[in-house]
Amino acid sequence: MPTDAQLLLLDGHIVGSILEPEQVTAAVREAFVLHSRRAGRVFPVVRERLHTGGVFGIKSGDVASQDLLGFKAAGFWPGNRALGGEPHQATVALFDPSTGRPLCIMDGNAITTARTGAAGGLGLRLLARPESSRICVFGTGVQARVQLEYALTLLPRRCTVQYVTPGGTPAPAFESAFRQRCDIDIARDHNDAVASSDIVITATPGAGPLFDADAVQPGTHLTCVGADTAGKRELPEGVLSRARIFVDDRDQARGIGECQWAPHLPCTEIGDLLASNRAAERAERDITVFDMTGLALQDLTVARLLYERAMEQGLGTSVAWPW
Incomplete structure (x- = not known):
């Protein structure tokens, strides 16, 4: 099995710096059209209240023709305001659908804001x-x-x-x-x-x-x-x-x-x-x-855009992820 595989990490600063409204709109439009044509799948949503007072959710899906697979884990934690933090928290992960290997993990807060x-x-x-x-x-x-x-x-x-x-x-x-x-x-x-x-x-x-x-x-x-x-x-x-x-x-x-x-x-x-x-x-x-x-497809089409731009520009942090 390969031992030189890399996992790309994109923090909120990098994600925010490469999000462009016109490109995000185009990606979201693509997500809606894919969904209409049932060319992309939206898997059942997880949305559960926690004992801490927060709400945790997972939205996931795939686009087989694009080898696009991933999820967003996100939710709302009202207690974060008292800590000086943002109540909405989100993380997006992309995977290789052929092997299941994670390709990229990125901050999802800016993605959620922009795509919505x-x-x-x-x-x-x-x-x-x-x-x-x-x-x-x-x-x-x-x-x-x-x-x-x-x-x-x-x-x-x-x-x-x-x-x-x-x-x-x-x-x-x-x-x-x-x-x-x-x-x-x-x-x-x-x-x-x-x-x-x-x-x-x-x-x-x-x-x-x-x-x-x-x-x-x-x-x-x-x-x-x-x-x-x-x-x-x-x-x-x-x-x-x-x-x-x-x-x-x-x-x-x-x-x-x-x-x-x-x-x-x-x-x-x-x-x-x-x-x-x-x-x-x-x-x-x-x-x-x-x-x-x-829609999970909105998160995925925008995340794909960010992943491609980060790879082209050499942005983010790559960590060894042998499998």
Whole structure:
């Protein structure tokens, strides 16, 4: 057996330095199309609560035609905030499907942030009304920031942004990050903010409904990020039944996403739109929801991109991994 095999390690600094939004978007788009054509497999998701108060999950899959195989081990540990750390933690591993030998282990935090932001951007481009310019964001964390970043990049007009925090306390750092690109202020009333917005982004821990159902007006597009575990939700009852629902994976959304609360409602996988190169046919007053639970294929196509770039540029740390 070979004794000179190497395992490549990519830390968060390296991963962050070689992630480029356009390339990430292309990789995420590829993942959705692969999934639509069933050319890539998504294995059953593991998502379990721990005795420590954290949530641990594994998303895995493969693309046989590309010899792409791997998983992401990730979760949420709220206690990390008190330690000065990031509550979301993720690690991605790629394997040689012919031998099972690990090829690369990389920090998955930046990958998760970037691929989820790109997915939200793709959904917004396909589903939101083109003239949208009023945005409501629930949350001010990493995912709220990246979703708003993509929205401001994609929308053609200067936007007005209202953001909602749990206690209604302003978040100066969040505001300053976007002040030059939009008119931004904290929402004084979350229902009023939803009612006056074209786009609503929910990027919270998913502890419960964030607003009243009747606050959502005809024509609104909702990007839903926080429901990714059984029992989580951000939307109130009554919104999904009024909406056209789009998901990354139908079964997964009904198991751990917003659709778990209305599994009988029809929904469309967004990869089907991308595979056919068409936007959703929406009426002016249609409410659209993109229920994002995150596909293993998104992590894998982005990780493959990073692995290839790191190998080309000689980045990362190689350690002996004889087998």
